[in-house]
Amino acid sequence: MESFFHTDPLTLLAILGMGVATYVTRISGLLLVRFVDLKGRTRAALEAVPVAVLMAVIAPTVLATGPAETGAAIITMLAAFRLPLLGVVAVGVVSVAVLRAALGML
Amino acid sequence: MTISSNTDLRPNDFADGLRAIAPLVVAAFPIALVFGALAAQKGLSPFETMLMSSVVFAGGSQFVAVDFWADPVPWVAITISALLVNIRHVLMSASLGTKTHQMGFGKQLIAFGFLADEIWALSEHRARKQDASFAFMMGLAMPFYINWVVMTGVGSSLGTLLANLDPAKWGFDFAFPAIFIGLIMGFWQGQKTGIILAASGLAAIACKALVPGAWYIAAGAAAGVLVAAILTDPEAVEG
CATH class of the missing domain: 1.20.5 (Single alpha-helices involved in coiled-coils or other helix-helix interfaces)
Structure with a gap:
């Protein structure tokens, strides 16, 4: 059990630093919108945040990894027109697994 | 805003949150195991790994930190990298903040501590049609958080046994891009x-x-x- 609980001060410091940094980023936007008057371009910019962030996170994976990922992304997009979110996830996972296997065999 | 504060107590909202996050908990399972295994290879004990998962609760920055973990631990560089990797949360919390006033600032400070990408995205999705309440966000956060802390600990304990586990083999890694694509189409x-x-x-x-x-x-x-x-x-x- 000794190795299970093994730790040292620098590791604890790093974990604490990461935790504080992460929490600060997660609430600073909250503070920002409390004190900034939102209208005009600022408001339009904020309304674009969801799509802009979501796209930025996935773009390298779905557009610049390989044909299997890009193909699966297109299939997933089409599925999203018809299926609920759970179905969309299932279609994405299955289609990327099948495409990777199929392209791997070529 | 005059929406009654007891909207936070609706049990249905909590159940809705649980239902919405369920598929992502399954998808996060192997990713958490892999994170634990990587941390073990860098010399972190299971206790340290679980402590990090519970205090930080941000997969992306945890993978980055473990990637350049060294002895002695470069804690300043690791803290700065967590700040940079998570800088997107400033925009995310600003956007969701305007849509969750009704829960009150105190509850926002609690709920937003759990603002992992997946929880944020599902909350934004919910806020388009109805109230993303405190109960709903807790319904999303609790299972995802517990799963992340426990399974990274399990991965760390199993350590090198899992070195060959590859989430990509079964397509699980694609669950997150897939849900993000689904959410984008919703917007x-x-x-x-x-x-x-x-x-x-x-x-x-x-x-x-x-x-x-x-x-x-x-x-x-x-x-x-x-x-x-x-x-x-x-x-x-x-x-």
Whole structure:
């Protein structure tokens, strides 16, 4: 059990630093919108945040990894027109697994 | 806002949150195991791994930190990298913050501590049609959080046994892009959305190709947001 609980001060410091940094980023936007008057371009910019962030996170994976990922992304997009979110996830996972296997065999 | 504060206590909202997050808990399972195994290889004990998962609760920055973990631990560099990797949360919390006033600032400070990408995205999705309440966000956060802390600990304990586990083999790694694609389509509002997506995607890919590290997310998000601000007719959205 000794190795299970093994730790040292620098590791604890790093974990604490990461935790504080992460929490600060997660609430600073909250503070920002409390004190900034939102209208005009600022408001339009904020309304674009969801799509802009979501796209930025996935773009390298779905557009610049390989044909299997890009193909699966297109299939997933089409599925999203018809299926609920759970179905969309299932279609994405299955289609990327099948495409990777199929392209791997070529 | 005069929506009664007892909306926070609706049990249905909590159950809705549990239902919405369920598939992502399953998908996060192998990813948490892999994180634990990687941390073990870098010399972190299971206790340290679980402590990090419970205090930080941000997969992306945890993977980055473990990647350049060394002895002695470069804690300043690790803290700065967590700040950079998570800088997108500033935009995310600003956006969701305007849609969750009704829960009150105190509860926002608690709920937003759990603002992992998946929890944020599902909350934004919910807020489009109804109230993303405190109960709903807790329904999302609790299972995801417990799963992350426990399974990274299990992965760390099993350590090298899991070195060959590859989430990509079964397509589990694609669950997160898939749900993000589904959510993007939910936000679709015509041509303008397409232009924002193009700007964000191109900037992210270009930045990832040119700059090492996780800057691409901030770059893509900034490009998309800027384009949206430029495209807007300020008169039209006033008020």
